[in-house]
Amino acid sequence: MTDLKDQSIHHMTVKICEDLRSSAQYKMLFEDVQKLVSTPNVKIDDFKMTLLKTMQEHGLEAELKNSIYRWVKTKRKETTPYDSFFRKAQIHWDKRIHKSLNSMCSELGISLAKTRGNNEKEELTNKWNELSNYEADIQKYRPVYAPKDFLEVLLNLKGPNREKVKNENHRWEFAQLPLRVKNLSELRNLYLEISRGDQILTGGGGNSINPHHAALETERISLGEKVLAKNYAPLAQEYLKKGCPKCLRARMWTLLLGAEVRSSQIAYFEGLKQNVLQYDLMIDKLIIKDISLTASNDDQYFVFEDVLYQVMLCFSRDPEILKNLPNQPAFMQVSFKGKTNAPENTIVFPPSGVIPFHGFTMYAAPFCYLFDNSVELYFAFRAFYLRYWHRLHRVCSSSQGVVSLCLQFEKLLQCYEPNLWNHFKKCRIYPLRVVIKWIMRAFSGHLAPEQLLTLWDLIIAYDSLEIIPLLAVVIVVFRKDNLMKVNTLTNVEAVLADLSSIAVIPLLQMALMKDS
Amino acid sequence: MRVSFCTDLDKSVVVTNCEKRGWIQVGPEDDWNIYWAGTQTCRSLFSVDSGYRMNDNQLINHFPNHYEISRKDLLVKNIKRYRRDLEKEGNMMAERGDSKYLHLDFIPVTFVLPADYNMFVEEYRKAPQSTWIMKPCGRSQGSGIFLINKLSKLKRWSRESKTPFQQQLTKESYVISKYIDNPLLIGGKKFDLRLYVLVTSFRPLKAYQFKLGFCRFCTVKYDSSVAELDNMYVHLTNVSVQKHGGEYNSLHGGKLSVQNLRLYLESTRGKKVTEKLFDEISWLIIHCLKAIAPVIATDRHCFECYGYDIIIDNKLKPWLIEVNASPSLTSTTANDRILKHKLLDNIFNIVVPPCGIPDVRWNKIPPAEALGDFELLIDEDLLNLNENGENGSMRNSKWK
Numbered sequence: 001m002t003d004l005k006d007q008s009i010h011h012m013t014v015k016i017c018e019d020l021r022s023s024a025q026y027k028m029l030f031e032d033v034q035k036l037v038s039t040p041n042v043k044i045d046d047f048k049m050t051l052l053k054t055m056q057e058h059g060l061e062a063e064l065k066n067s068i069y070r071w072v073k074t075k076r077k078e079t080t081p082y083d084s085f086f087r088k089a090q091i092h093w094d095k096r097i098h099k100s101l102n103s104m105c106s107e108l109g110i111s112l113a114k115t116r117g118n119n120e121k122e123e124l125t126n127k128w129n130e131l132s133n134y135e136a137d138i139q140k141y142r143p144v145y146a147p148k149d150f151l152e153v154l155l156n157l158k159g160p161n162r163e164k165v166k167n168e169n170h171r172w173e174f175a176q177l178p179l180r181v182k183n184l185s186e187l188r189n190l191y192l193e194i195s196r197g198d199q200i201l202t203g204g205g206g207n208s209i210n211p212h213h214a215a216l217e218t219e220r221i222s223l224g225e226k227v228l229a230k231n232y233a234p235l236a237q238e239y240l241k242k243g244c245p246k247c248l249r250a251r252m253w254t255l256l257l258g259a260e261v262r263s264s265q266i267a268y269f270e271g272l273k274q275n276v277l278q279y280d281l282m283i284d285k286l287i288i289k290d291i292s293l294t295a296s297n298d299d300q301y302f303v304f305e306d307v308l309y310q311v312m313l314c315f316s317r318d319p320e321i322l323k324n325l326p327n328q329p330a331f332m333q334v335s336f337k338g339k340t341n342a343p344e345n346t347i348v349f350p351p352s353g354v355i356p357f358h359g360f361t362m363y364a365a366p367f368c369y370l371f372d373n374s375v376e377l378y379f380a381f382r383a384f385y386l387r388y389w390h391r392l393h394r395v396c397s398s399s400q401g402v403v404s405l406c407l408q409f410e411k412l413l414q415c416y417e418p419n420l421w422n423h424f425k426k427c428r429i430y431p432l433r434v435v436i437k438w439i440m441r442a443f444s445g446h447l448a449p450e451q452l453l454t455l456w457d458l459i460i461a462y463d464s465l466e467i468i469p470l471l472a473v474v475i476v477v478f479r480k481d482n483l484m485k486v487n488t489l490t491n492v493e494a495v496l497a498d499l500s501s502i503a504v505i506p507l508l509q510m511a512l513m514k515d516s
Numbered sequence: 517m518r519v520s521f522c523t524d525l526d527k528s529v530v531v532t533n534c535e536k537r538g539w540i541q542v543g544p545e546d547d548w549n550i551y552w553a554g555t556q557t558c559r560s561l562f563s564v565d566s567g568y569r570m571n572d573n574q575l576i577n578h579f580p581n582h583y584e585i586s587r588k589d590l591l592v593k594n595i596k597r598y599r600r601d602l603e604k605e606g607n608m609m610a611e612r613g614d615s616k617y618l619h620l621d622f623i624p625v626t627f628v629l630p631a632d633y634n635m636f637v638e639e640y641r642k643a644p645q646s647t648w649i650m651k652p653c654g655r656s657q658g659s660g661i662f663l664i665n666k667l668s669k670l671k672r673w674s675r676e677s678k679t680p681f682q683q684q685l686t687k688e689s690y691v692i693s694k695y696i697d698n699p700l701l702i703g704g705k706k707f708d709l710r711l712y713v714l715v716t717s718f719r720p721l722k723a724y725q726f727k728l729g730f731c732r733f734c735t736v737k738y739d740s741s742v743a744e745l746d747n748m749y750v751h752l753t754n755v756s757v758q759k760h761g762g763e764y765n766s767l768h769g770g771k772l773s774v775q776n777l778r779l780y781l782e783s784t785r786g787k788k789v790t791e792k793l794f795d796e797i798s799w800l801i802i803h804c805l806k807a808i809a810p811v812i813a814t815d816r817h818c819f820e821c822y823g824y825d826i827i828i829d830n831k832l833k834p835w836l837i838e839v840n841a842s843p844s845l846t847s848t849t850a851n852d853r854i855l856k857h858k859l860l861d862n863i864f865n866i867v868v869p870p871c872g873i874p875d876v877r878w879n880k881i882p883p884a885e886a887l888g889d890f891e892l893l894i895d896e897d898l899l900n901l902n903e904n905g906e907n908g909s910m911r912n913s914k915w916k
Contacts, residue, residue: 129704130737132763221787246779247787299768299851300776303703303733368703369776372784450779 016071024320025067028262032060059231066233070258073463074324074387080397082178086157087327090395093153094330097355100144105282108140112349114337116280124277131288131309132296138289143358147437150357150393154403157395179397181408184416187470188512190462193241194505195512201243202454202505217245224248231255240461243505249453250370250380256460257383261376269375272314275351279336283350287312287361294361300449304368311364311378315352315385322353324386327396329353354390359437362444363389366456369449384456388465392440400465405439406432409469417477420484427487434493435472442468446499455504467508474511475502517873522548524557527845529853533860549874550864551576555583555842562815570817575867575874578841579718579818585808586822586841588691589628589653595620598807609803622800623836626693628653630674636692640667647695647745652688656840658754663695663745696835697740700828702772702780706738707731708753708837709774709826713801713893714863716819716880718809720896724866725798727889728855729774735763755848769848785832793832800826800836802894816876819867821859862888 020026033055036042041054055061105112116124127134157177188195201220202213220243227239228251236256244252254260276284291308295301301308315321322328332349339345354360364381371377391401398404413431414421424431438446442465443455458467475496476483482495520542521534530552531541542548544557551574553561558578561568570576584590599620602610611618627636629650640648645665650673652660664670670692699706712726732753744750749761755771758764781790801824823843827835845860847853865886869878881897892898 133737245787246782247790250783297765297767299771299773299849302765302768302770303705303707303772306703306737369780370783449776453779 016068019071019075020067023067024264024268025258028264029060029063029067032058036060062231066231066255066258069233078398080179082397086395086397086401086403089153089157090327091330093395097144098330098332101282101355104141104144110282111337112282112332112334113347114280116278120280121277128273128277128310130306131313132305134288134309136285136288138285138292141285141289143290143293144286144355146358147440148433150402150440151406151432151436153395154406157403177403177407179399179404179407181399181404181411182466184412184511187466190464190466191458191508191512194458194508197509197513198242200241200505200509201245202503221245221248224252228252228255233258237461237463240457243454244457246450246453249457250376253370253380253384253460254376257380257387259376259379259383261373261379265379266375269314269378272317273310275317276313279347281316281350283316283355284313286356287316290356290358291361294359294445295365298365298445300445301365301368304365307368307374307377308361308364310374311381312356312361314378315364315382316350316354316356317352318382319348319351321382321386322348322351325353325390327394329394357393357440359441359445360393362441366444366449366452369453384460388459389442391465392442402439405465405469406436408466409435409439409472412469412473413476416473417480420477420480423484423487424492429487429489429492431476431492433489434496435476438472438475439468443471443499447502447504448500451502451504458504458508470511471504471508474507475499477511478507519549519868519873520547521550521552522546523552524554525552525845527552529845529847529856529860533857533864536861537864549573549575550868553577555586558582562813572876573874574817575819575876576817577819577821579715579820580813580815581811582820582841584811585804585839587653588626588651588838589689591804591808591839592623592626592628592691594811595623595804595807598803619799620803622796622803622834624693624696626691629690629692631689637667647697647740648692649695649751650690650692652690654688657756658748658752661748661752663751664692665742665745696827696829698830699738700830700832701738702731702733702777704737705733705735706751706753707733707772709777709797709824709828709834710843711774711797711801711824711826712843712859713805713822713824714819714866714890715805715822716867717816718805718812718814720900721802721805721809722880722895722897723802723805723893724887724890725801725893726859726862727774727891728858730852730855731772731774731777732758733770733772734758735761735765735770755844767849769852771849771852773851781832789832793828793834797826797834798893800834804836804839805894819863821863858889862890866890 033051036054036058037051039054041050041057043050052061055064101112124131124134182190194200199216201216224239224245225248227235228248233256236252240252240256288309291305291312295308296305322331331353333346334349335341335346363385364377367377367381367384371380388400391398392405393402395401395403409432421431442459443452446452447455455467455471459465479495483492486492486495519537519539521539522542522544523530523534524544534541534550534552539550544551551558551561553576555578558576559580560566561576562580584594599610599617602620603612609619625639627633627639629636640646644667647663647665648670650662650664650670664673709729709731711729714724714726716722716724732755734750734753735758736747736749739747739750748757749763752758753770755769758770764770778790778794781793804824820841821843823840825837825840827837829835845856847856865888866882867874869875870883870886879897881895
């Protein structure tokens with residue numbers, strides 16, 4: 001038995017070492033270690049011990065630990081017996097998207113990929129810092145799909161066991177899907193700090209003169225500085241559970257996500273930018289369109305429009321995303337217009353493998369409040385996407401995937417507010433239709449930025465997206481009285497339209513602390 | 517007794533707020549309790565010729581000589597005088613270092629033209645090639661403003677305005693101020709702050725700051741190069757100017773809330789510097805009000821809501837640009853409407869005593885719950901109370 005365990009640890013170690021060696025950070029780490037080896041602190045006669053000691057002193061040990069911690073987080077894999085079913089559904093959906101892209105191209109008479117002309121390249125280069133002034137003809141482009149289209153796809157999932165369910169009588173719930181989701185008491189265990197009523201720093205009140213809040217914030221800041229000084233990611237994760245002061249959030253997230261920017265990241269980002277300048281991909285127009293439809297019109301984010309153009313365009317060119325996504329999406333191989341199909345003329349389209357839906361920009365927009373610098377912003381956003389956001393617009397069986405989150409929303413609402421549930425059912429209003437956009441965008445663009453960042457703190461603190469459907473249910477329940485008074489979808493949407501007054505932590509406390 | 521109100525401005529935000537309180541609208545000739553008036557109306561009402569005498573149950577939204585703060589030349593004159601007076605007293609606040617005031621250096625160096633022309637030239641020579649901004653004293657909303665960076669341009673302007681055809685113009689005086697050419701930029705764009713301050717009395721000074729101001733952004737990237745000197749879309753943040761730009765977006769109107777500015781600054785620059793900035797803003801508002809307090813014709817029937825325009829430079833230092841005595845109540849966006857509705861609602865909560873009937877005999881100390889989104893900046897009554905009795909009742913003021 002011990003043997004077996006040893007063996008599995010051994011395998012794991014080999015795997016980690018292999019992956020680390022091929023990672024982007026490895027070269028830097030190796031160089032840093034080499035530098036240490038050449039210092040007098042590392043003695044040849046006691047090489048291992050002295051090296052380890054010096055590594056510890058220079059913070060390299062913490063860095064190595066952080067790398068392993070992040071590796072474990074991203075490689076986490078759950079398997080369910082239904083993986084292949086969901087995988088097939090996703091591939092089917094990917095194909096539909098690709099088909100739709102292709103037909104948009106032929107309709108508009110354009111190609112998916114081509115090399116930019118010199119004039120265009122020059123103009124784009126000159127306007128790189130003010131891309132809102134770059135004249136792109138996006139009139140005829142339209143978003144490939146919107147959250148409600150994606151919901152249709154999810155609702156049409158028949159479920160691997162569907163044939164066994166005989167009596168259908170318009171059950172539009174997700175309940176036929178054999179996925180296991182947490183109930184309220186399991187959520188209470190997961191979000192222990194919230195449910196047991198620990199004091200949590202709330203994102204509220206900029207210049208509130210509540211002396212209590214000010215004292216707590218000061219205390220949190222001094223503790224936070226210590227955590228950052230330790231430079232140890234798991235500590236940062238623990239720390240976030242009780243709320244993060246605004247002034248430390250950017251650094252805390254960077255540490256936790258491993259999004260530090262060094263010279264190699266700056267060079268990498270520059271490479272992505274060059275790729276944007278070099279090639280004209282049809283997806284660029286979709287990105288520009290999405291930003292102009294969302295962030296540019298939003299009074300919380302319009303000032304950051306130009307930064308978002310840079311970040312989102314570079315994101316589409318990043319092959320690391322495709323490489324690191326669990327369950328690689330289906331992607332297209334496309335050759336440049338007017339070139340032969342030779343391998344050097346073909347690219348993966350888009351290089352990131354991600355085709356944006358309406359509102360995709362909102363995954364990145366809130367980061368603009370945290371980072372002044374577009375490179376730092378980019379890597380934090382990318383890490384967040386790779387850890388969490390990709391699950392919100394893909395069909396998968398993961399307990400963190402959008403299917404499970406929708407199911408969780410339904411079950412919570414059904415269990416804890418059956419009256420409201422029945423009211424919806426009687427009026428033939430499907431509550432998920434209203435909240436799907438909250439879930440798919442993780443509330444971005446719906447909550448006030450400060451509240452949103454507080455919510456996202458909790459996502460990384462507990463390393464789980466289950467807080468999103470929970471909050472969605474709490475908001476619906478919170479507005480129950482008004483919802484019971486209306487009976488059309490339009491009016492339900494109106495009751496739930498404005499979330500600017502929602503305070504995240506107090507609402508979650510209300511739900512999780514109730515009758516405990 | 518039914519409270520009646522009167523207004524000569526066709527602003528729905530005023531009327532709906534008053535009606536919501538159950539007040540009845542009456543004409544200016546009738547018995548009114550609250551008059552929300554334009555500055556002209558107010559001035560003629562107070563003029564000797566009108567012979568109008570207000571009774572104890574009447575309130576009006578302007579002080580008779582509000583132009584002491586809202587006219588650009590008078591504001592500067594009053595602040596300069598205030599600093600000199602403090603200096604004469606040997607007051608610490610007027611301390612200087614390197615010839616500049618250390619604590620009261622919150623307006624850009626400014627001169628009135630043509631009166632102070634020689635003084636301006638002397639100052640200009642200290643830093644030739646620097647950019648200055650010319651503003652007509654009595655106009656608003658960015659009209660008549662231009663930038664200069666050469667004395668010759670100013671000379672040409674003064675020659676041109678003296679031609680016989682433009683006799684009118686020569687009467688108009690201008691202020692010329694050192695241009696803040698290093699403004700704080702967000703997303704590459706310049707902005708200014710519009711903050712609201714309510715004054716219910718000048719002697720003793722009672723002032724409240726509204727928490728929900730906003731930043732007004734230029735639609736075009738900031739560019740301090742000479743080539744863009746004449747492009748007002750780059751330099752002026754006034755909505756009335758920006759509206760005519762091709763890039764104006766009517767959904768957000770170029771307005772970002774002060775709370776979001778604070779979130780951005782605290783997240784990217786840190787808590788200490790952000791707090792210092794906002795404290796300095798409150799500081800400049802108070803001292804600006806103290807500077808005009810001695811010259812304002814104080815009248816217990818009056819209250820006034822000012823729109824403060826402030827620019828923050830890239831070292832996070834706030835600069836007072838100007839004060840508006842009748843800030844726009846027009847709503848450009850949905851959020852704007854909510855903000856202005858709250859503003860009016862909270863103003864009425866503060867100026868009307870808890871009994872609900874305007875009364876000038878009231879001590880004008882509203883209960884804490886009446887403040888809404890206003891924060892007490894200063895109340896000299898409370899300060900005096902505090903000094904006299906040990907059991908000070910000033911819980912809210914940050915300003916001793």
